[in-house]
Structures are given as C-alpha cells and as structure tokens.
Amino acid sequence: MAPRSPSGQPRAPEAAAIGFRPLYRQVRERLLRRLAEGAWPAGGMLPSEPALAAELGVSPGTVRKALDALAAENLLVRRQGRGTFVARHDERRILFQFFRLVSDRGERQFPESEVLALTRAGANAREQARLGLAASARVFRIRRLRTLGGRACIAESIALPEALFPGLSERTLPNNLYGLYAEEYGISIARASERLKAVILPPGDATLLGVGPGTPALAIDRLAIAIDGRRVEWRLSRCLTRHLHYASELV
Amino acid sequence: MAPRSPSGQPRAPEAAAIGFRPLYRQVRERLLRRLAEGAWPAGGMLPSEPALAAELGVSPGTVRKALDALAAENLLVRRQGRGTFVARHDERRILFQFFRLVSDRGERQFPESEVLALTRAGANAREQARLGLAASARVFRIRRLRTLGGRACIAESIALPEALFPGLSERTLPNNLYGLYAEEYGISIARASERLKAVILPPGDATLLGVGPGTPALAIDRLAIAIDGRRVEWRLSRCLTRHLHYASELV
DNA sequence: CAGTGGTCTAGACCACAGG
DNA sequence: CTGTGGTCTAGACCACTGC
Numbered sequence: 001m002a003p004r005s006p007s008g009q010p011r012a013p014e015a016a017a018i019g020f021r022p023l024y025r026q027v028r029e030r031l032l033r034r035l036a037e038g039a040w041p042a043g044g045m046l047p048s049e050p051a052l053a054a055e056l057g058v059s060p061g062t063v064r065k066a067l068d069a070l071a072a073e074n075l076l077v078r079r080q081g082r083g084t085f086v087a088r089h090d091e092r093r094i095l096f097q098f099f100r101l102v103s104d105r106g107e108r109q110f111p112e113s114e115v116l117a118l119t120r121a122g123a124n125a126r127e128q129a130r131l132g133l134a135a136s137a138r139v140f141r142i143r144r145l146r147t148l149g150g151r152a153c154i155a156e157s158i159a160l161p162e163a164l165f166p167g168l169s170e171r172t173l174p175n176n177l178y179g180l181y182a183e184e185y186g187i188s189i190a191r192a193s194e195r196l197k198a199v200i201l202p203p204g205d206a207t208l209l210g211v212g213p214g215t216p217a218l219a220i221d222r223l224a225i226a227i228d229g230r231r232v233e234w235r236l237s238r239c240l241t242r243h244l245h246y247a248s249e250l251v
Numbered sequence: 252m253a254p255r256s257p258s259g260q261p262r263a264p265e266a267a268a269i270g271f272r273p274l275y276r277q278v279r280e281r282l283l284r285r286l287a288e289g290a291w292p293a294g295g296m297l298p299s300e301p302a303l304a305a306e307l308g309v310s311p312g313t314v315r316k317a318l319d320a321l322a323a324e325n326l327l328v329r330r331q332g333r334g335t336f337v338a339r340h341d342e343r344r345i346l347f348q349f350f351r352l353v354s355d356r357g358e359r360q361f362p363e364s365e366v367l368a369l370t371r372a373g374a375n376a377r378e379q380a381r382l383g384l385a386a387s388a389r390v391f392r393i394r395r396l397r398t399l400g401g402r403a404c405i406a407e408s409i410a411l412p413e414a415l416f417p418g419l420s421e422r423t424l425p426n427n428l429y430g431l432y433a434e435e436y437g438i439s440i441a442r443a444s445e446r447l448k449a450v451i452l453p454p455g456d457a458t459l460l461g462v463g464p465g466t467p468a469l470a471i472d473r474l475a476i477a478i479d480g481r482r483v484e485w486r487l488s489r490c491l492t493r494h495l496h497y498a499s500e501l502v
Numbered sequence: 503c504a505g506t507g508g509t510c511t512a513g514a515c516c517a518c519a520g521g
Numbered sequence: 522c523t524g525t526g527g528t529c530t531a532g533a534c535c536a537c538t539g540c
Contacts, residue, residue, distance in 0.1 A: 022528060048506065059530045064507085073502060080507045081537030098501050104445075150500035169455040192501040195353075197492035198449040198469040216467040221496075245472075248499055250349050250443040251324060273509060299525065310511045315526085331526045332518030 010244065023058055027066035030056065035075060036228040038186055045083040046076070075190060075227065089178040089189065098178070098192060101239060102247045103148065107119065110175075111146040111154060117207075118142050118170040120162060125173040127159045130223055130234045138162040142173065145208055146237075153244060159234045178224075190227040194220050196246065205238050218246060263452065274309055278317035281307065285325060287479040289437055296334040297327070323477040326441060326478065342392065344408065349429070349443060352490060353498045354399065361426075362397040362405060367459075369393050369421040378410045380473055381485045389413040395460055397488075399450040404495060406456040410485045420448060429475075432483065445471050447497065456489050469497060 021029075031052075040046055049067065053060040067084055070076045076096050077085045087093060091110045102108050123131070123139045133139070139159045146154035158177070160168070165185055174180055181187040201209065201217045209215075217238040224233040239246075274282075282303075291297055300318065304311040318335055326347050328336045336342060340476045342361045353359050374382070374390045384390070390410045397405035409428070411419070416436055425431050431440040452460065452468045453465040460466075468489040490497075 024528080050506095061531080062529065063504060065528090067507095078507065079538085081505080081539080083538095100499065100501075111484075147323075194499040194501060196447060196469065196497040196499065197495075198467040198490075199492075200465075200467050214451075214465060216449040216451050218447065218469070222501075239449075243448075246447040246499075248351065248445040248447065248497075250445060250473075275509080312512080315508065318510090318526095329526065330519085332520080332524080333520095334525060 002105075022038070024062045024065040024069070027056055027058060027062055028069050031066060031070060032075070032227065035070075036188070036226075040086050042086050043088045044086050046085070048083065064176065073190065075188075081135060084088065089176065089182045091176055094176060094178060098189075100194075100246050100248065101154075101244050103146070104245060109148055109194055110150045113147045113148075113156075113175045115170060115173050116143040116145060118168070123159070127234060129159055129230045130221075133161055138240055140168055142177075148244065151243070152209050153240045154237050155201075155208050156235060156237045158236075160232070164230075164232060177233075187230075187232055188227045189224045189232060192222050192224040194222045196220055199238065201238060201240075209240055209241065215240070217241070220246070275313045275316040275320070278307055278313055279320050282317060282321060282477070283326070284302060286321075287439070287477075290334055291337050293337050293433055293439070294339045295337050297336070299334065311452065324441065327438075329365050340427065340433045345427060345429060349440075351445075351497050351499065352399070352405075352495050355494055355496060362399045364407075364426045365398075366421060367394040367396060367398045369419070369424065374410070374412075378485060380480045381472075382412055384412055391416060391419055393428075397494060402494070403460050404491045405488050406452075406459050407486065407488045409487075411483070415481075415483060428484075433492065438481075438483055439478045440475045440483060443473050443475040445473045447471055450489065452489060452491075460489075461492055462491065466491070467493070471497070 012199045034040070046052070046067075047055065049060050049063050053063045056063065067076060067078065067195070071078050074093065075087055077087050079085065095108055095110055099108070099110065101111075112187075119141045120138060121141060123133045123135075123137045127133065127139050128135060128137065130137070139162055142156075142158040142160070144158070145152055146156055147153075148174040164187060172180070172184070178189045181189060197219045199217055199219045201211065203213060206213055208214055218241050220235075220237040220239065222233075222237070223231060223236045224235070226232045253484065285291070297303065297318075298306065300311050300314050304314045307314065318327060318329065322329050322335075325344065326338055328338050331337065334432040346361055347361055350359070350361065352362075370392045371389060372392060374384045374388045374400040375384075378390050379386060379388065382390070390413055391405075393409040393411070395409070396403055397407055399405075415438060423431070423435070429440045432440060448470045450468055450470045452462065452466045453462060455464055456468070457464055469492050471486075471490065473484075473486040473488070474482060475486070477483045
C-alpha cells in the first residue's frame with residue numbers, strides 16, 4: 001500500500017470518517033471503543049498484530065503503536081510469545097494501579113474489608129457534583145471498615161449511581177469491588193483521580209477505628225472513571241497513617 | 252547496514268562493551284550518561300536524530316525510541332520543527348512534575364517562599380538514613396515558610412548533603428531550589444518519591460503557620476534523586492489542607 | 503515446531519518553525 | 522527555503538511460549 005498522509009487522507013473509506021488525528025491515535029480509539037463495548041472478555045486475547053493490521057487496513061507498526069499506548073494505560077497486558085490480553089481487575093492490578101497505601105516497613109498489601117452497611121438514598125449535593133448526577137438521581141452507599149495486617153486503619157464511604165448497578169445487594173459485595181463492577185456489570189474502571197487532605201477524624205470514624213477523639217487522618221477522596229469516561233464511583237477513605245503512608249512517585 | 256541482533260551483536264566495537272540490553276535501551280543510557288555529565292547545557296539543543304544516529308552507529312528509529320523514552324521521563328523536551336532540548340528546571344516544570352498541591356478551586360500555583368534559617372550540622376540519624384550519608388557527614392538545613400495566594404500554608408524543613416553544595420549561603424537561596432541546584436551546582440533533579448501522612452502540627456509549625464494547637468496537617472516526606480541516581484535532598488513539608496489538596500492521578 | 507510480541511532497520515512524506 | 526521532529530509503511534530477524 002502506498003504511504004498515506006499522517007493527518008488522515010487514507011484510501012479506505014471507513015477510516016475517512018474517523019477524523020484528522022494521527023492514524024495510530026484513531027486506531028487506539030477504535031480499539032478503545034471495542035474494549036468499552038466488551039468485544040473481548042476480561043482476560044481474553046486480542047487478535048495478533050498482523051491480524052488487527054489487516055482488519056483495520058493499516059500497517060502493523062501503526063497497530064503496534066496503538067496497542068503500546070493502551071498497554072501503557074494498563075488497559076491491555078502484552079506478553080511476549082503469548083499475545084495481547086484485556087487487563088483484568090485482579091488484586092495485583094488494583095495494588096499496582098489503584099492502591100497507594102504502603103506500610104512504613106515497605107510492604108504493599110491488599111486490605112481486608114468488612115461491609116458495615118449498604119443503603120439506597122437520593123444523591124446529596126456532593127454526590128451529585130462529584131458523580132455528575134441529576135438532582136433526582138439515587139445512589140447506593142456502602143460503608144466499610146478496612147484492615148491491614150489485622151489492624152483497622154481505613155473507614156470508607158462509597159457512593160455508586162443506582163442506575164449503573166441494578167440488583168446490587170449486600171451479600172454480593174466482595175473485597176475487590178472493581179472486580180465486581182467488571183464481572184457483574186461490565187463496567188471497567190480505567191483510571192481514578194484522588195484528592196488528599198489531612199483531617200481530624202470525625203467521632204463516628206474514630207469510634208470505628210478504635211482511636212481517641214482528635215486523631216488525625218489522611219482523607220482520600222477518589223473518583224473512579226470507567227473506560228468509556230463515565231464517573232462510576234465516589235469514595236471517601238479516612239486512613240490512620242501511624243504505621244502507613246501514601247506513596248507517590250514524581251517521575 | 253545489515254540488520255543486527257536486537258540483543259546486541261553490533262559491528263561497532265565500542266557498542267559491544269555496553270551489554271546485552273536492547274539497543275534503544277543502550278542508546279538511552281549512553282545519552283543519559285552524557286546528560287548527567289552535562290555534555291549539553293540546560294535548555295540546550297541536542298543533535299538532530301539523524302546526526303545522533305550516525306554518531307552512535309544505529310538507525311534513526313532506534314535513536315528516536317531512546318529520545319522518546321527520555322522525553323517521557325521529563326529529562327528532554329521535544330518540539331516539532333525546532334529540535335530536542337535538555338529540560339530546564341523552570342517553574343513550569345516544577346509545577347508540572349514536582350508540585351502536587353492544588354487549591355480546592357482547581358488552580359495550580361507556584362508557592363512563594365521565605366527562608367527562615369540556613370544552618371550547618373552533623374547529619375542526624377534520619378538524615379543519614381534518608382540521604383544515604385555516612386555517620387560523619389554534615390548537612391545544610393533550610394527552614395522555609397511557604398505561602399500560596401498570600402496565605403501561609405507550608406512549613407518546610409530541607410536537608411542537603413554539605414559535600415554536594417559548597418559555598419551555599421542564605422542570600423543565594425531562590426524560591427525555586429531545583430533551578431539553583433542545576434545552575435549553580437550542576438545537579439539535575441530527575442525524580443522524587445514522596446511519602447504522605449496525616450499528623451498533628453507540632454507547636455513550632457503551628458505558631459509559624461498561625462494556627463491553633465491540634466491542627467491537622469499533611470506531612471509530605473520527599474526524597475529527591477538526581478539524574479545520576481544520587482540522593483540530593485530530603486524535604487519534610489507540613490501543609491495546611493483547609494483550602495488545598497494533594498492531587499494524585501491513578502492511570 | 504508454529505505463533506506471538508519485541509527489536510531493528512530503511513525510507514518516504516507531513517507538519518511545523520524560523521530565516 | 523531548509524531543517525527539525527512526527528507519522529506511516531514495509532520487512533527482516535530475535536526471543537519467548539506452549540504444543
């Protein structure tokens with residue numbers, strides 16, 4: 001095939017409708033859309049690079065660049081000699097991508113969770129704002145106590161748009177919620193943004209965590225975004241940082 | 252030139268001494284070493300891709316991959332149509348790479364600093380451990396009060412190995428310390444790792460920041476690493492997060 | 503052994519910057 | 522106009538995996 005413009009004057013008519021971004025960007029977005037649609041199951045293998053290239057009518061190098069980008073976003077996992085796979089929300093990935101609390105001795109460990117309550121209510125103002133919900137929207141609220149190494153250290157409040165999670169019930173709640181969202185509701189969390197503050201633990205949380213009034217805690221306000229860009233979960237975690245810290249690499 | 256093994260069986264004898272990593276990795280490390288040696292001044296332009304490729308005896312694509320990697324690490328800046336440049340430690344870069352505190356209204360702003368003291372002392376146990384110093388080593392200690400939008404919000408204590416910063420004196424201390432390290436001492440900070448905890452502000456810091464006893468603060472413990480891997484600076488910042496938060500993107 | 507991703511090369515053209 | 526990085530293509534061989 002003759003070289004084509006990098007800005008997109010391709011011969012294939014289907015590609016012309018995509019737009020004027022670089023071709024590998026367009027390929028990335030097409031693959032992203034198919035991932036969001038669930039075209040391949042979690043953990044499933046994608047077609048090989050030459051197969052995708054032929055299917056999309058671009059060169060293998062262009063497909064490779066798109067796949068590399070999606071792998072860098074932790075949406076795909078590439079394994080030499082085996083293939084390219086849809087990333088799963090297993091504990092390893094959560095620990096690597098979404099969990100930044102580390103014991104002061106350096107151990108990264110996935111916390112245990114005890115669900116204290118699952119309730120339904122109309123979304124309050126903060127929930128509406130953070131999740132982008134209408135004033136009439138309803139949410140599930142989950143309250144959990146989390147422990148690390150047997151020590152209670154996180155009091156957590158979670159809000160989920162009710163419309164996205166039909167039939168959610170307390171006994172279905174596993175420790176790894178993102179795995180549940182993916183497997184039961186086809187919602188794949190792709191990224192999250194966190195805002196951290198230092199606060200004095202509110203009395204309820206202090207009691208829950210078994211510490212005195214006036215104890216400081218790290219408040220982590222996390223908004224989780226799905227692969228299609230929807231705001232899926234708002235989570236407020238108050239963490240005791242006496243034996244833990246939040247690790248952040250500035251690279 | 253004939254294709255060569257990706258594991259490195261190159262013809263050029265100089266390259267044979269590098270090792271068995273991928274060629275683009277080897278090229279990245281050679282360029283990194285030259286950056287660390289100060290072969291090009293901060294803000295200076297590197298040779299063009301074809302020139303580097305000819306000089307190193309590899310294909311332009313391989314050089315490109317190495318340059319892209321260094322640009323992704325914020326050590327180089329690539330500008331289409333102009334060239335590839337050594338990244339400078341200007342306020343924009345600091346704000347982008349090293350400063351995570353954001354006003355709750357969303358503005359990212361570089362804080363002002365007032366130096367309260369610059370002293371010299373033998374390194375204490377924590378300084379020795381964090382900076383990897385011998386028991387006999389000496390350090391500079393800097394104490395600063397930092398303000399954002401006119402509001403005092405950060406009490407900061409900094410420790411620097413005395414051996415790395417000969418002649419450091421109080422009147423030479425600018426607001427942007429990383430710029431000083433680079434320009435006056437040829438030390439380029441490449442990355443940093445931070446550990447965050449929630450604490451009760453010690454009385455001295457509370458007085459300095461003009462808040463009452465028992466006020467919670469975000470303690471940011473940062474170790475800054477130079478481009479050659481040396482531990483250069485240990486910094487402990489205690490931040491009031493009443494109108495600020497620490498932003499962290501989980502991608 | 504066949505099939506996969508990983509690396510390396512070579513060369514074309516485009517977009518952008520600045521003289 | 523020249524020179525730069527950015528994109529796209531094409532094809533070779535290597536390294537790893539699992540049958």
